[in-house]
Amino acid sequence: MEKYAPHEIEKKWQQKWAEEDACRTEMDPKKEKYYVLEMFPYPSGNLHMGHVRNYSIGDVLARYKRMAGYNVIHPMGFDAFGMPAENAAISHGVRPADWTYSNIENMTRQQKEMGLSYDWDREVETCRPDYYRWTQWLFELFYKRGLAYKKEASVNWCDTCGTVLANEQVIEGRCWRCDSEVHKKQLSQWFLKITDYADELLKDLALLPGWPERVKIMQDNWIGRSEGLEFSLDVPALGEKIPVYTTRPDTAFGVTFLALAAEHPLVAKICENNPKADEIKAFCEKARNQSEMERTSSESEKEGIFTGLSCVNPFNGKEVQIWVTNYVLAEYGTGAVMGVPASDQRDWMFATKYGIPKILTIQPPGRTLSLDEMTEAYVEKEGSLINSGRFDGMEMHDAIKAIIDEAEAKGFGKRRVNYRLRDWLISRQRYWGAPIPIIHCEKCGPVLVPEEDLPVKLPENVKFEQGAVSPLAQCEDFVRCTCPKCGGPAHRETDTMDTFICSSWYYLRYTDAHNDQAPFDKDKANYWAPVDQYIGGIEHAILHLLYSRFFTKVLRDAGLVNFDEPFTNLLTQGMVIKDGGKMSKSKGNVVSPEEIIAKYGADTARLFILFAAPPERDLEWSDQGVEGAFRFLARVWRIVLPFAEIVKAAADHYDVSALTKEEKELRRILHVTIAKVTEDIEQRFTFNTAISAVMELVNAFYPFQDKEGVNPGLVREVVLSLVKLLAPFAPHITEELWSHVGEGSVHAQPWPGYDEAAMAQDEVEIVLQINGKVRDRITVPAGLDKQAAEKAALGQPRVQQYTDGKTIVKVIAVPDKLVNIVVK
């Protein structure tokens, strides 16, 4: 017998599969489909262990589902636009396209070396004109539906990347990609109106029982729905009204000031003819220059300036001072807030600092607060109203309703729902992205590039320089054009789209990757999509996973797809860590997949990574664990091959009743294993326990290699099942072994079924407990009833020893498990 030599085997079968197009799938409405998708990678140049883990999990599912009889689509592609390509252009002078395509080539080679069962014919690369043509087409669709607009706004700007960022891409005030501090800039930018779908995006989380709870909670928090009252306060001196939003209308009688955001539009008018105008303007300027971190940290100082003006609280007619502050957010609600120091901690701190009065309007149940003794605001949502005129004594939740009703009845306010979610800022002042297909005409304003002129291709004659403005804006040939509407001189939009747009619809393009008439054919998309099982990192919990949901809903409303949600089930895999931390170049703890595959082969790499931890948890890399996985595969090799002749000669059907006791036990273990592996893959995704079950089967089978005259029918059953059970995890070695024992490809075999009857035991060991402590074990016939088990237990000498001279209070018997005797 030859030794297990993974490299020859793997290369051989990878070639064969490629030649035979083994993973190619076609739409077939008669067959039930299954869509397995792993998040497509950014072409950084090399696969890392996180990719290996992601793809190994997906490949097990894809291969299993194929064997289970589904028409499986399992595609791969590249999320190929983005900053690093442009940075390479700046620092190394390579063209972003060349850099990207050579990385894709290398990573594709690495993916192929892993033996992943992708239908490469469906591959998409988002930076190719035949893909971004349709990204642009979809932008136009959004535009026509009123979901894309350009507006001047205070936006997040990253100096290092030289571009604006979406809210979702700012993490603790820093850029998600380069970690440099983000600051606000007033710019005119393109947005997608995701807020139009805020309510549905929130509500439909309920349609996703197959998503991890924490991802749904994160999206829920991010959307941040709140219900409350919007009402206006008159400013008699200006003849204006200031609308405010509050979730605590019950505290409306406690308002002692009105707080405006420094960016509030009314600030300019307040400054007209105002003796404090210079001071106010200086304050606003200072607030605007504070970093995101300084302004949004809850610990930072609340500052403000009195405008000298007042407005009127419509609920009680009282005058309240108008202040401009640094802690009210311009973008949320109305950019103005009613200040209630007694019921809001921020307002409390602000009022204390500036000597603004406080009025207590809520008393908690069971105790009496007084302002003199309070050191902080009472913010609990419990209690009843005081100092609130006609609402005094009312329970606060009832008061919320009553007060909103009154505001609506009197016409100065209305019920309102607010979201934390903001519209998606999609403009990027960068080159390597899909150009926004808009032409700016002096006469006609912004005009869509006609559909037949798409794609708006990226020009190639551009310069890349550190710190320069977008290369596209400097490219005269690109910028200058004529208006499609009036034919007059015009200029192109030079911003490109956020790459998250490209990745918001790629899973649909896979269903019809070569279509040059439409982004995808409706029937094909509706057959294959939604994705049945999506697998990827938790880092996309909000970003990509929220954007894709938004896209899907818009496409549904446009009649392009007939489902509400893109990803029916989601599995968020844990990180691969080593020495307690995430693998990273800076920590120097990186293990390269290429090295591992070169040393042990892809099957070992896959098996280790699937065995070391359940998919959702972080996985600690262990070089010795990899050795163990390799040893196991070699063990399988050694147990299967010597039986090849027997297996080939034996018949499929054999007389089970003729098996010896040991043989029968082996067959029992086999069927238990099949059931266990099937359940673990199908329902729990616990590949670690599935693999351990196969190891136990191999351990049970091992002694049989030395035995004479083992039943050939049983040997055949065990060997063929074993190879099939392991096939999704280690596709190459199993294919090689299959070529010695079976016909065709193992991956085209039906998944083995199990026989409940074979799983049954004749005898079982039960535990005998005295007061819950295990004192003995006995073997009894399976299915022995309670009385008989009890009797057998009480007859045991060890049991008698413990019960002797004591009173038996109670006996609990659980058939096939235990007998517990309670004594006193």
Added chain:
RNA sequence: GCCGAAGUGGCGGAAUUGGCAGACGCACUUGACUCAAAAUCAAGCGGUUUAACCACCGUGCCGGUUCGAGUCCGGCCUUCGGCACCA
């Protein structure tokens, strides 16, 4: 501050419905094979105690429910992750 997840041998982990804690693997120890080593095969492997059996202790901590708790309930502690002036 709010929300969430987790805490089990030397290590990764298992115990799916409240019923034998530690499956499987790694590491380690011993034996076989070998001139020797590696590989392989066989056996052992939570702690205290013991020649051995036995016994006692043991799933972050304190308490509760139960014949029986890693699992359920109440109260903490620690670690990690997310959100964080959203009115």
